[in-house]
Amino acid sequence: MIDAILVLNGGSSSLKFAVFEGRDELPLLLRGNVSSIGHRPRLRVEASAGRPGIDRSLGDAPINIDNAFAAVASILADGNLLGRVGRVGHRIVHGGRDFTEAMLLDERTLESLRLLESMAPIHQAINLKVVALASELLPQALQIGCFDTAYHSTRPELAKIYALPRAMTETGIVSYGFHGLSYSHIASKLRDRYGVRAGGRTIVAHLGSGASLCAMNAGRSVATTMGFSTLDGLVMSTRCGALDPGVVLHLLQERRLSGDELVTLLYERSGLLGVSGISGDMRTLISSNQLAAAEAVDLFVYRIGREIGSLAAALGGLDTLVFTAGIGENAPLVRERIGVAAVWLGVDLDEERNREGAEVVSSPKSRVDVLVIPADEERAVATEMLISRSAATASTQERSAS
CATH class of the missing domain: 3.30.420.40 (ATPase, nucleotide binding domain)
Incomplete structure (x- = not known):
């Protein structure tokens, strides 16, 4: 069958x-x-x-x-x-x-x-x-x-365009956003939990070797930290995250890096690996006693805290914060420190629940629900295949042919 x-x-x-x-x-x-x-x-x-x-x-x-x-x-x-x-x-x-x-x-x-x-x-x-x-x-x-880009296609136009000549925008130089299948899965889990409200004004932290944040309202993407490419936004395992374009110009014009060398530097030699000089693996860095490892973790948390503030501004407040993916699900220390960075928004984590990795890690006095939800991009793909009109049409054609 x-x-x-x-x-x-x-x-x-x-x-x-x-x-x-x-x-x-x-x-x-x-x-x-x-x-x-x-x-x-x-x-x-x-x-x-x-x-x-x-x-x-x-x-x-x-x-x-x-x-x-x-x-x-x-x-x-x-x-x-x-x-x-x-x-x-x-x-x-x-x-x-x-x-x-x-x-x-x-x-x-x-x-x-x-x-x-x-x-x-x-x-x-x-x-x-x-x-x-x-x-x-x-x-x-x-x-x-x-x-991965599809989930973010419903964002407001102002969340997509860059301040470049309009002709460039029209050729596709815009913000696309990524990790959309992961965010789609989280949105469905939030609808299961909260109904159509889906957690209200929500920031989801997809923290793995690739990392990004997404602001969603009632389960729909409003803003996200990745843009035109998967390089943008947060510090990642080996990717640099947000970088002044002037640095790229300097590397091209003064350091004479080739295009291929630049790709290798920004995608494979930067991020946690580049800052620490030790590893791009958060587990290794947390267990290390090297100052450079601690600084890499500090930078990771700092940039997330700063971007949470930006996305909360785009949402006009914060009702729910969700952690997902490898680091988000398995690094209580990182969750704790991000919670401290977001305390001004009403985030307060329960120390014991956070250490145990419970689904709800916020304390009773927290004004923001803080959840840990496992990523499941594979189920998101299967779900999308079932509900998509194009995929349904393809399946109907398959059955007719057989």
Whole structure:
């Protein structure tokens, strides 16, 4: 029976995957990931009904996305799932201005997405490579793209445009915003909790190796810290975050860096890694006794606190603060320090609940609800595939053909 949805979420250092039954409740059949692709890769699969969990090394040497995909394909084959997959959903980081809902990834669409690779140089090419690998493995399945930029497309126009000549704006040099699938998932969880109000004036902190904040009102994006590219906004694991454009001009004109050298510097050698000189991993920095490590953590928290103030101004206040993704879910110290930075907005964390990682970590006297909600971009992709008109049309055509 061809009734399952496979979701693939490829990144610069990992490949996450999940298989759902293709009906409204999206029952989970399988979930796992290949992590640390560039350094001691590891395969993990969650235990599920009738299937034991897996946690094993894939060797000490770096692997590429092809090798990571082969490991995932092996797991799917062992679980007798390959023949059940009728649709494959892909997280695509950049959808540009044209793709604001789930789309069938035919050759015309793929060609348009390839043109956006320079705007997301770390992610887009990997995302499209995974599409090619999945098409080869599962030729019977529809390949459907869901876009991180789509969630932010409803923002006010003033939140999108830069003060550049209008002709440049019209060619697509605007703020797109990213991590939209993560924010869409959080918005759905907030609607489950609060109803249509969805937490009211909310700031969501997606804090992982890539990090951003999103201001949403009643579950809709109002403003976000990432803009034209995934470089903007917060300090990240290896990415610089917001940077005076004059620094880029200086690096080009005075330091004579090439375009490729600049990409490597800003995307791969900056952020927590660049400031600390030790690591881009928050766990390593928190456990270190080096002053440079402490300064990197301080800068991470400072910039988040400053951006929370900016987004609260865009919202006209704050009712709910949500932490999600790797650091947001698993670093109580970071949550505590961000809470202190936002105390002027009425944020007050309960020390014990925060240390335990409870869902609600705010204290009874806090004027702002503070929540920890696990990220689930894979479920967001599957959900988008079910509700999207374009994806529904593609599925109808598939059923008619069969």
